Amino acid sequence: MSIMKKALFTVIALSAMILPSCGESTEGSKEVSAAPVKKSAAVYFSRVGNTDFPSDTDAVSSASLNIVNGTLKGNAQLIAEWAADEAGCDVFEIAAEKSYPVDYDATVDQAKAEQGDNVRPSLKSSFKLDDCDTVWLSFPNWWADLPMPVYTFFDEYDLSGKNIFVFVTHEGSGFSSTVQKIRELEPDANVIEALAVRGGSVPDKEQEIRDYIKQQLN
Numbered sequence: 001m002s003i004m005k006k007a008l009f010t011v012i013a014l015s016a017m018i019l020p021s022c023g024e025s026t027e028g029s030k031e032v033s034a035a036p037v038k039k040s041a042a043v044y045f046s047r048v049g050n051t052d053f054p055s056d057t058d059a060v061s062s063a064s065l066n067i068v069n070g071t072l073k074g075n076a077q078l079i080a081e082w083a084a085d086e087a088g089c090d091v092f093e094i095a096a097e098k099s100y101p102v103d104y105d106a107t108v109d110q111a112k113a114e115q116g117d118n119v120r121p122s123l124k125s126s127f128k129l130d131d132c133d134t135v136w137l138s139f140p141n142w143w144a145d146l147p148m149p150v151y152t153f154f155d156e157y158d159l160s161g162k163n164i165f166v167f168v169t170h171e172g173s174g175f176s177s178t179v180q181k182i183r184e185l186e187p188d189a190n191v192i193e194a195l196a197v198r199g200g201s202v203p204d205k206e207q208e209i210r211d212y213i214k215q216q217l218n
């Protein structure tokens with residue numbers, strides 16, 4: 001990431017930190033309790049699955065990417081996969097029809113433009129959520145907001161009556177106003193602010209994240 005963009009995210013992050021729900025560490029509020037979780041599905045958006053990275057891309061030179069058993073994985077993707085593993089449920093990816101640029105800064109610029117134009121990128125993925133009572137939803141904070149393909153997902157799927165556990169990965173901004181936005185988009189769902197985790201800390205927080213999910217299953 002260029003110094004300019006890093007500085008910009010720092011400003012976004014600092015302004016986010018004056019809000020009570022945001023901070024450095026893994027955090028989440030449990031003020032809204034979930035209805036019992038019986039059948040769930042994990043749904044995620046990550047930059048990795050939405051970008052045609054060359055096969056020789058490595059996690060070291062590409063900030064915020066992980067290689068697990070030789071496969072490139074996004075931060076939000078890891079969380080969704082752990083949720084699916086703990087809950088024994090399916091995992092679905094929110095994948096836009098048109099990939100984002102491989103270049104990080106170009107993606108950052110495109111995401112900003114999409115947000116400014118309030119676009120709804122078409123999705124190539126479909127989801128089987130009808131008989132689920134709970135969705136484990138994870139995505140990265142993009143410009144203090146949801147990535148626009150996640151808005152498309154909410155336009156296309158009505159999650160009324162379901163628990164939505166929201167997991168956000170970020171570089172300092174925490175949840176920003178994402179949970180609030182999801183409550184507006186899904187007024188009849190039970191939207192729970194689950195965990196906000198710094199992208200680079202996701203692999204280290206695996207046990208903490210799994211424990212949080214296990215607690216919700218009891």
Ligand SMILES: Cc1cc2nc3c(=O)[nH]c(=O)nc-3n(C[C@H](O)[C@H](O)[C@H](O)COP(=O)(O)O)c2cc1C
Pocket residue numbers: 009012013045046047048064065073074075076077107108109111112139140141142143144145169170171172173174198199200
């Ligand atoms: C387009 C774009 C915009 C971003 N905007 C923010 C932001 O506003 N605040 C922040 O803390 N991090 C921001 N980030 C950093 C990501 O939220 C972070 O790297 C996240 O862990 C990536 O998750 P993923 O691997 O699942 O895509 C941004 C990243 C991208 C690519």
